[in-house]
Amino acid sequence: MAPTPNWLRRRAPKPEASSDPLWVVCPDCSERVYKKDLAERLFVCPKCGHHFRLGSLDRVALLADGDFHEIGANLATGDPLQWVDRIPYPQKTAQDRSKSGMLESIVVGTCRVGGVEVGLGVMDFAFRGGTMGSVVGEKIAMMLEECGRRKLPAVLVCASGGARMEEGVIALMQMAKTSLAVQRLGALGLPFVAVLTDPTTGGVSASFGFQADVIIAETGAAIGFAGRRVIDQTIRQKLPEGFQSAEFLLEHGQVDMVVRRTELKGCLANVLRLMTMRVPA
């Protein structure tokens, strides 16, 4: 299957945005898909295999064996810049909260994945485009510190447009904060696996996203540093087909593997099992 032109897909209607309560049109194959079917199939198009974006709670349900013990569940962002554009930033985040049902763009906690106990963090594109502000930085640091205390491997599932503009340089500094926490975990000899899903860009790909020991990309995900609009405005030339797709990154040696959602849990469990195995005495 040829790589999906990501940018076409990005402008296509998202399932939650469509007005039809029962049906959704697949942006890849244009087939009408029954929503209930889609949910049962992990939001993978039954006709063409296109991966729709997955919310973080659905993702946790997909990956965790059973209970998920959430950390920092009540953390919400402040407004360090007192940002106002169209509307004040606190109003934007309030809208995101009611729209997505999420308090912020990440959920972190501990659980088992294929029998291995891990710290698991999952980002959610539905909240402010999965952008990283204070709360994402804080929760990731909390989770990685918990992993350090309990000697657990860490798994971070990324889905993010990068650092959150409305938190300015405070958001930028979350790249430093998370990098320090990743470095500490690594110094303890604990494994760290990143799963890059659609999209993973900017300050998230340029910090913990690409700091992992093993990097798994989900089929069809758009992954890169600069977003297409910024590249367009800078170089003003046509981007090659499949540019910044998971498959493109695999070819260019940037990720370890590209995995379909249906196989993600099994793959992750295997990676974790091998990474946590001890050399016999």
Next chain:
Amino acid sequence: MNVIVELEKPLTELEAKIQDLKNFQKKTQGADLSAAIGKLEADAHQLKSEIFSNLTPWQRVHMARHPKRPLALDYISRLDDFIELHGDRTYRDDPSIVAGFGVLAGTPICVIGEQKGRDTKENLYRNFGMPHPEGYRKAQRIMRLAEKFHRPLVTFIDTPGAYPGIGAEERGQSEAIASSLKLLAGLRTPVVVNVTGEGGSGGALAIGLGDHIVMLQHSIYSVASPEPAASILWRDATKAEEAAKRLRLTSDDLFEFGIVDEVIEEPLGGAQRDPDGTIAKVLAADRRAIALLMKLDADTLLDRRYEKYRKIGAHTELVHDRAAR
């Protein structure tokens, strides 16, 4: 540079007038115009302080990008000694990052700086100070050398951001920045960072995670340069001025946020009006920071670095019931 030319116009005119009078006095030799000249000079000083003490964020962005502002190599050339090292040993040498061994007031150091150009030709060579992945990989080599020889690492930030292009993406711009950050996070030697011009996004932070952050008064530091920020926020790069206003990117803001440890005042009118004095002040600040940091053992240093960034953020607690939605 229209913003700065416009800003300085009344001052430039007045300064030209003073020069005319001085020339006239020299030529005629008889007429004593010193009283008039003195008065105009006082006016000029007054005007200068009026103009430069009330700069808007957008004007400060242009001060940070002033074509005559001291650049990384201007600072580096004032070191006692410097040997530039080249290349990432893998792909190529990236001229937008200069790096090597140096000596600062008798102390051996390692240096990394983001280097812009002075004119179009030089800017094309330096890629306007926008590094490619191989630039960050060269920087990583120098970071490792600093750690190996336990020398302080001194960096100079001056970039609109990491280069957004096809080759940069193919060669792993994200990975290059991510690895620099992780390396700095665990570097067992002091890291002193100077924000001397533009601090744009992850491309700046990649050489900016450190123990002591010095910022020049009219430098800027931001999550993204105003142009790409406007493009990301409102899909319109022409709204850069508005973005500059919202982003809180001045040295006052950065100091207030606790991100920058020390702000170095610039001469009235900007660093370019007294490059030597400005450079000396920055290097003196670095020297002081190094003297303090070199006294700490590596574990204490790393704990201190961790805590410095660990507390940056603004979050609150909200009671949230997902089941209730």
